[in-house]
Amino acid sequence: MNPIRVFVRTVDPLTSMAVGHYLGTRPGIEVVPAEASTPVDVVVVVAERLTVQVASTLRGLKANLNAPVIMILCETAREDLVTAVECNVVAVLPRAAARGERIEEAVRTAAEGGGLLPSSMLGELLKRFERLQREALSSDGLHSSGLTTREIDVLRLMSHGFDTSEIAEELNSSERAVKRVVSGVTGRLNLRNRPHAVAYALRMGAI
Known part of the structure; x- marks a missing residue:
């Protein structure tokens, strides 16, 4: 069975090393270095919040890697969710609760085509899409x-x-x-x- 290839992107090198080191020790997971040209199965992005710059980074990752993204954020805002989903984000973890096991679970879930979104954010997403559907129909x-x-x-x-x-x-x-x-x-x-x-x-x- 092929390992899950994971690329880790953070603004803090120490955080990147910590997340990458943990995932690299887990069975069936391989952390892909930034310079590698190996196809990627899952991307992990760690940031303070979903700023314009982070959104731009996500769009670049989508264009180059086109893999599901797990976001670990200090601050989460419901209004940012649509942007995140458009950028292939399938899981959002609060940084305070993003322990190694949670990140590993999210990686394996994303690799299988699933997602992990907070219920409040998922509810907001459904409301947004329902509203867009009504507007389109109208x-x-x-x-x-x-x-x-x-x-x-x-x-x-x-x-x-x-x-x-x-x-x-x-x-x-x-x-x-x-x-x-x-x-x-x-x-x-x-x-x-x-x-x-x-x-x-x-x-x-x-x-």
């Missing part, structure tokens, strides 16, 4: 169900028993346009027929 005229405003209007009237001509009259549209809306939504969302489309809209809370 800019495209879509409801969170994936339906457009026009499709929701048609399906709402359909749920009340309106036929095609009545829906067209209610929406000041043509029957052909109504049929096109229905065909579009059933085709795009892989729905079988009109009742299925209405059921989908109801289930998603769109109508």
